[in-house]
Amino acid sequence: xxxxxxxxxxxxxxxxxxxxxxxxxxxxxxxxxxxxxxxxxxxxxxxxxxxxxxxxxxxxxxxxxxxxxxxxxxxxxxxxxxxxxxxxxxxxxxxxxxxxxxxxxxxxxxxxxxxxxxxxxxxxxxxxxxxxxxxxxxxxxxxxxxxxxxxxxxxxxxxxxxxxxxxxxxxxxxxxxxxxxxxxxxxxxxxxxxxxxxxxxxxxxxxxxxxxxxxxxxxxxxxxxxxxxxxxxxxxxxxxxxxxxxxxxxxxxxxxxxxxxxxxxxxxxxxxxxxxxxxxxxxxxxxxxxxxxxxxxxxxxxxxxxxxxxxxxxxxxxxxxxxxxxxxxxxxxxxxxxxxxxxxxxxxxxxxxxxxxxxxxxxxxxxxxxxxxxxxxxxxxx
Ligand SMILES: Cc1ncc(COP(=O)(O)O)c(C=O)c1O
Numbered sequence: 222x223x224x225x226x227x228x229x230x231x232x233x234x235x236x237x238x239x240x241x242x243x244x245x246x247x248x249x250x251x252x253x254x255x256x257x258x259x260x261x262x263x264x265x266x267x268x269x270x271x272x273x274x275x276x277x278x279x280x281x282x283x284x285x286x287x288x289x290x291x292x293x294x295x296x297x298x299x300x301x302x303x304x305x306x307x308x309x310x311x312x313x314x315x316x317x318x319x320x321x322x323x324x325x326x327x328x329x330x331x332x333x334x335x336x337x338x339x340x341x342x343x344x345x346x347x348x349x350x351x352x353x354x355x356x357x358x359x360x361x362x363x364x365x366x367x368x369x370x371x372x373x374x375x376x377x378x379x380x381x382x383x384x385x386x387x388x389x390x391x392x393x394x395x396x397x398x399x400x401x402x403x404x405x406x407x408x409x410x411x412x413x414x415x416x417x418x419x420x421x422x423x424x425x426x427x428x429x430x431x432x433x434x435x436x437x438x439x440x441x442x443x444x445x446x447x448x449x450x451x452x453x454x455x456x457x458x459x460x461x462x463x464x465x466x467x468x469x470x471x472x473x474x475x476x477x478x479x480x481x482x483x484x485x486x487x488x489x490x491x492x493x494x495x496x497x498x499x500x501x502x503x504x505x506x507x508x509x510x511x512x513x514x515x516x517x518x519x520x521x522x523x524x525x526x527x528x529x530x531x532x533x534x535x536x537x538x539x540x541x542x543x544x545x546x547x548x549x550x551x552x553x554x555x556x557x558x559x560x561x562x563x564x565x566x567x568x569x570x571x572x573x574x575x576x577x578x579x580x581x582x583x584x585x586x587x588x589x590x591x592x593x594x595x596x597x598x599x600x601x602x603x
Pocket of ligand 1: 372373374375376403405452455484486522523524
């Protein structure tokens with residue numbers, strides 16, 4: 222997706238949030254006075270009545286330092302630049318393979334634009350490329366229809382965790398996660414009301430994963446354990462599981478009928494001498510029946526290692542591309558307005574249809590809110 226379109230999409234969402242926030246500010250300011258001060262519970266959502274799972278949720282990894290570091294790290298990769306701004310394909314500054322790849326990707330997108338809607342699981346061409354990559358990596362067939370693309374591994378992991386949000390025989394569903402872990406897991410389990418069942422990595426054994434400890438954790442669990450998360454290579458622990466170890470984990474998952482989450486987002490980041498990354502999918506294929514029938518979802522991310530964008534953000538005031546960004550943004554909004562009017566006009570000309578036209582005042586208000594929000598957002602994260 223092009224940067225401006227990504228920003229545009231994000232902006233649409235954020236502008237919606239901003240407008241809701243701004244509106245609730247307005248409501249609150251109207252409510253100051255005896256009625257509001259007498260009864261704070263006039264608010265629909267308060268710290269007292271908000272979803273307790275959200276209050277429990279802790280997710281420190283997205284702090285301002287990390288965000289700033291990601292911004293500094295940001296450097297557009299060539300293909301991404303070309304698909305984001307196709308006129309670059311016809312310039313001299315890019316190698317032919319990059320141009321070719323960009324053309325292929327654009328050709329696979331509706332309307333030749335990375336901003337167009339795509340299938341929910343992602344663009345077919347990219348899914349095929351991912352499957353080819355997995356085949357090359359593992360030496361076993363991979364099927365493109367088994368590949369789902371998502372906006373970051375986090376989304377995919379959370380989507381799969383949501384499948385487990387269902388009590389069975391009155392017992393909460395639980396998930397085995399490593400301790401120490403990446404906080405996405407504890408936070409998501411808290412958010413979804415799933416039970417966290419920790420298994421301890423063995424610090425003395427280079428943070429190794431001992432199946433005896435998995436057995437201990439499942440035996441002690443006071444819930445219906447339905448899934449096992451393994452982070453390999455580990456974060457924050459950095460260990461790389463041996464092939465033998467992975468086989469044992471697969472057998473354990475098979476024995477206890479567990480859905481296996483193989484978080485392999487750091488598979489390209491194995492630096493230690495003598496360490497080698499083995500994908501769970503590869504080992505599963507090689508270990509064969511009856512173990513290869515377990516449910517396995519493995520996760521990989523473009524946000525790690527050398528291809529990482531780790532978040533493309535709107536340029537800030539004073540930066541060279543700010544003026545262009547604002548110009549493009551204004552053009553986009555103006556074009557959206559035009560289209561909204563066209564649709565409303567068309568419907569209103571049809572017998573039996575009535576469509577309210579977007580009010581220019583409302584549009585101006587939305588633009589002002591967006592402007593204020595953009596300023597606040599860039600200030601907060603600069
Ligand atoms: C172990 C682990 N899993 C998943 C993720 C999430 O990846 P993404 O940035 O693609 O959402 C991270 C991010 O740092 C991670 O460290």
